[in-house]
Amino acid sequence: MFVLGIVPPVATLAVFYGRYLRKLSGVTQDSLADATQLAEERIGNIRTVRAFAKENSELQIYMNKISHVLQLAKKEAVARAGFYGATGLTGNLIVLTVLYKGGLMMGEAHMTVGELTSFMMYAFWVGISIGGLGSFYSVLMKGLGAGSRLWELLERKPAMPLNEGIVLLPEEFKGAIEFRGVQFAYPTRQEFSVFNGLDLSIPAGSVMAIVGSSGSGKSTLVSLLLRLYDPVLGTITIDGHNIRSLNPRCLRENIGVVNQEPILFSCSIAENIAYGATKDGDLMMCDIEEAAKVANALEFIRTFPKGFQTMVGEKGVLLSGGQKQRVAIARALLKNPRILLLDEATSALDSENEYLVKEALDRLMEGRTVLIIAHRLSTIQNADAVAVLDQGKIVECGSHQQLLTNSKGLFRKLVEKQTIFQNSQKFVLNA
Numbered sequence: 001m002f003v004l005g006i007v008p009p010v011a012t013l014a015v016f017y018g019r020y021l022r023k024l025s026g027v028t029q030d031s032l033a034d035a036t037q038l039a040e041e042r043i044g045n046i047r048t049v050r051a052f053a054k055e056n057s058e059l060q061i062y063m064n065k066i067s068h069v070l071q072l073a074k075k076e077a078v079a080r081a082g083f084y085g086a087t088g089l090t091g092n093l094i095v096l097t098v099l100y101k102g103g104l105m106m107g108e109a110h111m112t113v114g115e116l117t118s119f120m121m122y123a124f125w126v127g128i129s130i131g132g133l134g135s136f137y138s139v140l141m142k143g144l145g146a147g148s149r150l151w152e153l154l155e156r157k158p159a160m161p162l163n164e165g166i167v168l169l170p171e172e173f174k175g176a177i178e179f180r181g182v183q184f185a186y187p188t189r190q191e192f193s194v195f196n197g198l199d200l201s202i203p204a205g206s207v208m209a210i211v212g213s214s215g216s217g218k219s220t221l222v223s224l225l226l227r228l229y230d231p232v233l234g235t236i237t238i239d240g241h242n243i244r245s246l247n248p249r250c251l252r253e254n255i256g257v258v259n260q261e262p263i264l265f266s267c268s269i270a271e272n273i274a275y276g277a278t279k280d281g282d283l284m285m286c287d288i289e290e291a292a293k294v295a296n297a298l299e300f301i302r303t304f305p306k307g308f309q310t311m312v313g314e315k316g317v318l319l320s321g322g323q324k325q326r327v328a329i330a331r332a333l334l335k336n337p338r339i340l341l342l343d344e345a346t347s348a349l350d351s352e353n354e355y356l357v358k359e360a361l362d363r364l365m366e367g368r369t370v371l372i373i374a375h376r377l378s379t380i381q382n383a384d385a386v387a388v389l390d391q392g393k394i395v396e397c398g399s400h401q402q403l404l405t406n407s408k409g410l411f412r413k414l415v416e417k418q419t420i421f422q423n424s425q426k427f428v429l430n431a
């Protein structure tokens with residue numbers, strides 16, 4: 001009883017220390033993540049950092065973040081030293097008190113030397129075990145502090161299902177798209193609504209061009225169709241099915257997309273193009289070559305010593321902008337999708353290459369529903385219809401010619417501005 005009297009204060013200490021450590025390890029984890037994120041982003045975009053000569057200031061920012069982590073680690077080390085010091089001292093105090101009390105009892109002949117020695121051994125083990133329990137508890141608390149973040153992530157339920165819902169057979173998937181009263185704001189910027197009551201209908205197998213000023217929401221339209229986000233109000237249907245009820249996987253397998261800023265993965269050109277294939281098994285090299293040929297990429301790939309095995313680097317940095325776009329087009333074409341979404345797909349190409357790719361795309365567009373977004377109005381001349389996006393709505397929709405006849409229309413204004421610009425360019429060239 002006398003010896004175990006030491007346990008309650010040690011246990012109280014361990015509880016307080018454990019709580020402190022739990023909080024501290026959560027904070028440490030957060031600030032370490034913060035520092036790592038910064039380093040990763042800046043190293044990944046080292047060219048931009050260099051171009052703005054920001055190496056030193058970035059280094060300073062990282063130093064500040066990492067020294068905060070160091071401070072926290074020092075705090076933890078001090079707390080740990082204090083706690084282990086205290087529990088170690090307790091163990092030794094137990095042994096000392098046993099010696100003292102046992103010595104007194106031996107003096108009064110209540111105890112033999114043998115009894116005292118064996119009791120000493122017991123007390124010793126109890127002391128070590130209490131110390132062990134203390135450190136176990138503290139490590140447990142540290143783990144809980146760091147782990148709560150992980151559990152938070154692991155237990156997160158995705159807002160959209162990954163692989164549930166109606167699966168349409170390939171022959172059922174025609175590709176008629178309809179936006180009805182769509183209202184949308186990005187979840188991270190809910191006060192700003194990108195669409196308010198957007199209506200647009202794209203018949204199956206037709207080519208719809210979307211034009212509008214920068215920031216009017218053209219790329220957002222692509223994200224909504226891919227169901228990367230759900231609209232706040234209104235519906236988007238494909239062949240009469242609300243895309244909320246469709247299996248997102250089936251939906252995306254039938255959509256080919258070339259993004260405004262195509263991202264390639266750091267592997268070979270062949271692997272990047274093959275990424276578009278929906279089924280891995282029966283993909284042949286000749287399919288990849290065919291897709292590259294249609295995207296007008298074969299020529300430049302052949303000039304590389306390693307051809308299709310050329311590595312493209314992280315995000316494709318080892319290719320030029322136009323080359324990257326053509327690989328991305330090939331990747332989308334290999335999929336042979338019912339719906340093709342081209343978001344500024346040829347914006348980084350020179351006129352000749354753009355013409356060649358456009359020609360190839362025109363051939364491929366047959367029988368597919370195509371949504372084509374382009375700033376250069378020359379790219380969209382062959383579209384069946386043009387929709388003009390402004391202030392979160394479709395303000396004009398019709399054929400190229402129809403829209404041009406509307407003298408007050410936004411489309412005509414856009415065309416006029418570009419024509420004036422092009423003429424002035426020609427004038428400069430001629431001069």
Ligand SMILES: Nc1ncnc2c1ncn2[C@@H]1O[C@H](COP(=O)(O)OP(=O)(O)OP(=O)(O)O)[C@@H](O)[C@H]1O
Pocket residue numbers: 186188189194212213214215216217218219220221260
């Ligand atoms: N992930 C996002 N989170 C919050 N807001 C966003 C996000 N992406 C885009 N936006 C905002 O939504 C609006 C529409 O953007 P979107 O990219 O669709 O424009 P866009 O018409 O494609 O423009 P551009 O012609 O320049 O490509 C913009 O005001 C933009 O700032």
Ligand SMILES: [Mg+2]
Pocket residue numbers: 218219220260343
């Ligand atoms: Mg865009």
